[in-house]
Amino acid sequence: MNKFKLNITVINLSIIFVIVFITFSILAPNEFLSIKNFQSIAFKIPEFGLLTLAMLLPMIAGGINLSTVASTGMIGVICSKILSTFLSKDASSSTVVIWVAAIILIALVISFLSGLFNGIIIGVIGVSPILATLGTLTLYNGIALKTAGGVGSITGFPEKLLWIGNGEILKVPVPIIIFLVISVIIFLVTKTSYGIQIYLVGSNPVASKFSGINNRSVLIKSYTISGLLCGVAAIIMMARYNSAKADYGSSYLLQSILAIIMGGTSISGGSGTVLGTVIAIIILQIISSGFNLIGFSGSAYVADIVWGALLIIIITINYLINSGRFVSTKKFSK
Amino acid sequence: MKKFKLKDNFIFLVVILLAIVIYIVNPVFFSVGNLLDLLRAISVPGIFAIGAFLVIISGGVDLSFGAIATAAMVICGKYLEHIGGSVFTTFLISIAIGVSFGALNAVLVGKLKIPTIIATLGTFSIYRSALILIVPNSTGYGLTQEFINFSKVNFYGIPVQVFFYIAVCIITWAILKYTLIGRGVYAIGGSLESSSRIGLNIFRVQLFVYCYAGLLAGLAGVLNISITQLYSVRSFMGVEFPVITAVILGGASIVGGKGSVLATIFGSLFVIIVNNGLILMKVNPYWYNIFLGFLILVSVSIDANQKRILEQRVIKVNVE
Numbered sequence: 001m002n003k004f005k006l007n008i009t010v011i012n013l014s015i016i017f018v019i020v021f022i023t024f025s026i027l028a029p030n031e032f033l034s035i036k037n038f039q040s041i042a043f044k045i046p047e048f049g050l051l052t053l054a055m056l057l058p059m060i061a062g063g064i065n066l067s068t069v070a071s072t073g074m075i076g077v078i079c080s081k082i083l084s085t086f087l088s089k090d091a092s093s094s095t096v097v098i099w100v101a102a103i104i105l106i107a108l109v110i111s112f113l114s115g116l117f118n119g120i121i122i123g124v125i126g127v128s129p130i131l132a133t134l135g136t137l138t139l140y141n142g143i144a145l146k147t148a149g150g151v152g153s154i155t156g157f158p159e160k161l162l163w164i165g166n167g168e169i170l171k172v173p174v175p176i177i178i179f180l181v182i183s184v185i186i187f188l189v190t191k192t193s194y195g196i197q198i199y200l201v202g203s204n205p206v207a208s209k210f211s212g213i214n215n216r217s218v219l220i221k222s223y224t225i226s227g228l229l230c231g232v233a234a235i236i237m238m239a240r241y242n243s244a245k246a247d248y249g250s251s252y253l254l255q256s257i258l259a260i261i262m263g264g265t266s267i268s269g270g271s272g273t274v275l276g277t278v279i280a281i282i283i284l285q286i287i288s289s290g291f292n293l294i295g296f297s298g299s300a301y302v303a304d305i306v307w308g309a310l311l312i313i314i315i316t317i318n319y320l321i322n323s324g325r326f327v328s329t330k331k332f333s334k
Numbered sequence: 335m336k337k338f339k340l341k342d343n344f345i346f347l348v349v350i351l352l353a354i355v356i357y358i359v360n361p362v363f364f365s366v367g368n369l370l371d372l373l374r375a376i377s378v379p380g381i382f383a384i385g386a387f388l389v390i391i392s393g394g395v396d397l398s399f400g401a402i403a404t405a406a407m408v409i410c411g412k413y414l415e416h417i418g419g420s421v422f423t424t425f426l427i428s429i430a431i432g433v434s435f436g437a438l439n440a441v442l443v444g445k446l447k448i449p450t451i452i453a454t455l456g457t458f459s460i461y462r463s464a465l466i467l468i469v470p471n472s473t474g475y476g477l478t479q480e481f482i483n484f485s486k487v488n489f490y491g492i493p494v495q496v497f498f499y500i501a502v503c504i505i506t507w508a509i510l511k512y513t514l515i516g517r518g519v520y521a522i523g524g525s526l527e528s529s530s531r532i533g534l535n536i537f538r539v540q541l542f543v544y545c546y547a548g549l550l551a552g553l554a555g556v557l558n559i560s561i562t563q564l565y566s567v568r569s570f571m572g573v574e575f576p577v578i579t580a581v582i583l584g585g586a587s588i589v590g591g592k593g594s595v596l597a598t599i600f601g602s603l604f605v606i607i608v609n610n611g612l613i614l615m616k617v618n619p620y621w622y623n624i625f626l627g628f629l630i631l632v633s634v635s636i637d638a639n640q641k642r643i644l645e646q647r648v649i650k651v652n653v654e
Contacts, residue, residue: 002386060572110423116562121631121635123380125635125638125639126638126639126641126642127631127634127635127637127638128352128634130395131582131630131634132631132634134575134578134630134633135581135627135628135631135634137627138575138579138623138626138627138630139623139624139627139630139631140627141623141627142621142622142623142624142626143623143624144629145620145623146618146620146621146624149620150620192371250572254397254458254459254492256574257452257455258455258456258459259453261452267449267451267452300468301464301466301467302463303464304459304460305459305460305463305464305467306460307427307459308455308456308457308458308460308463309456309460311403311452311455311456311459312442312446312452312456312457314455315446315448315449315452315453315456316446316448319446319447319448325641
């Protein structure tokens with residue numbers, strides 16, 4: 001049943017992808033079908049994509065991580081504060097390289113800890129994920145604001161760091177390469193025995209517990225991985241914008257939930273694929289870039305409306321398909 | 335009501351403790367002027383919290399109330415500015431907008447079985463963006479004199495908006511306690527399956543919940559115009575999480591079935607007092623979120639821990 005459902009979602013999404021692609025090709029043939037446009041889409045996908053993937057494992061495990069964007073903001077602000085305090089403008093290039101490496105390491109350590117903290121509150125103390133991450137969202141945001149001393153941004157990073165966000169290898173943007181590598185890693189994670197345990201915990205925690213799975217450790221690991229992805233997203237965002245701000249990417253929070261749901265993950269856990277999620281991310285980014293190209297005034301809002309409508313339509317279609325074929329297993333949704 | 339509820343008590347104690355600490359640091363806290371400020375500040379988010387509370391005890395989450403309120407506020411603002419209707423019709427319009435948007439949420443949740451968080455996320459995104467698109471730059475001040483007079487009405491210094499809040503609290507409490515549909519809200523939040531088996535019309539209850547939450551959102555939208563004397567598309571951006579935080583701190587269970595109006599009032603009071611108190615104590619406002627986040631975590635952890643202890647006890651009894 002799971003496999004069957006998965007195919008339907010991926011097929012649905014592929015059809016939508018083709019429709020969206022053709023629509024924009026007709027509406028704006030010259031602008032949309034240009035290398036420049038695809039490059040710009042490729043630069044925009046990674047940060048949104050990583051924040052969405054960060055949401056994936058917790059949601060498969062039956063939870064949610066509302067703190068992704070807040071922790072990304074916190075990591076960005078702390079790292080830039082460290083850089084601007086310790087790295088002088090006239091440092092030698094080898095010092096800069098060491099500092100860039102160090103800052104990436106620091107970002108990953110902080111993100112690891114912030115994810116672990118979520119995992120402990122949810123897995124060990126047993127707080128429901130939506131509440132726990134609502135709390136850490138507020139907390140991380142507070143730490144970011146305190147560190148940055150307000151909503152202002154901290155700017156001015158070394159060139160070497162900026163390359164991560166703006167460089168190209170053979171015309172392919174560096175951030176999209178990072179994103180693809182991480183997508184493949186997460187895909188492989190979902191195929192390991194640990195990955196299958198996440199699905200089990202998400203679909204039925206009681207059953208998984210009695211079949212000898214350590215629910216606690218599965219949950220902690222999934223939130224820690226989620227945290228690490230936020231760290232990577234934070235590095236890319238710092239490097240792309242050459243600045244850090246407590247509320248960078250705050251609009252991504254709801255959008256990333258939307259992408260996850262659209263990608264076929266059930267809100268009650270136990271299902272969801274990396275492939276579906278990545279296709280959903282690409283569709284959403286094409287829609288928002290496409291409306292930008294057509295040049296509506298307030299194109300971002302048109303894109304938002306289309307997103308919202310798509311979300312409801314897709315869920316409804318999935319529901320109708322499921323209720324038609326699996327009447328006997330129809331569940332009461334909350 | 336008869337039982338001593340620890341969770342209700344927790345937020346109650348925290349509010350009192352907080353008030354005392356703030357008072358010691360800065361006695362201005364209990365001055366009449368500051369208390370009136372607090373009351374005025376609580377009425378709009380407080381009404382939101384009651385609506386969000388109702389949805390949460392029914393087992394859902396509503397993320398669209400801010401967008402609904404914005405819609406009601408902007409449309410009513412335009413109506414006052416360009417047509418210049420009476421205060422009564424303004425409220426009527428806002429309520430009609432709230433109820434119809436709420437009904438749409440109810441259809442998505444009840445008929446199409448879309449999980450509430452997703453349905454309301456979708457409608458949130460549609461309402462808000464559509465509104466900004468249709469009426470960009472809509473910040474307006476041109477209200478009618480009648481409306482301005484209405485918004486300055488007060489009884490013994492207590493502004494009229496506060497009475498709306500009190501009325502909403504009492505009515506909601508009475509509905510939840512004494513009517514069949516009110517008990518139904520708790521029932522479907524506790525267990526959708528059992529309540530459907532005992533013959534409750536689930537869609538009717540959900541329709542009531544979302545329409546009522548929409549109505550309150552619409553009402554809050556107009557009250558916000560009367561407090562700030564202007565309307566703006568961006569007024570309620572990001573209001574969702576603080577309001578849900580207030581409800582959760584008040585002890586309503588996020589999976590539904592539990593919670594009380596009184597505790598929700600204390601939850602809202604808490605969020606408002608923290609904000610006000612940190613200013614009065616001259617604490618750097620950047621500490622606000624750290625403090626609030628820490629308190630949410632402590633509160634929900636205590637709750638989770640109690641629940642686990644309770645569950646362990648139940649298992650022991652069964653074994654014996």
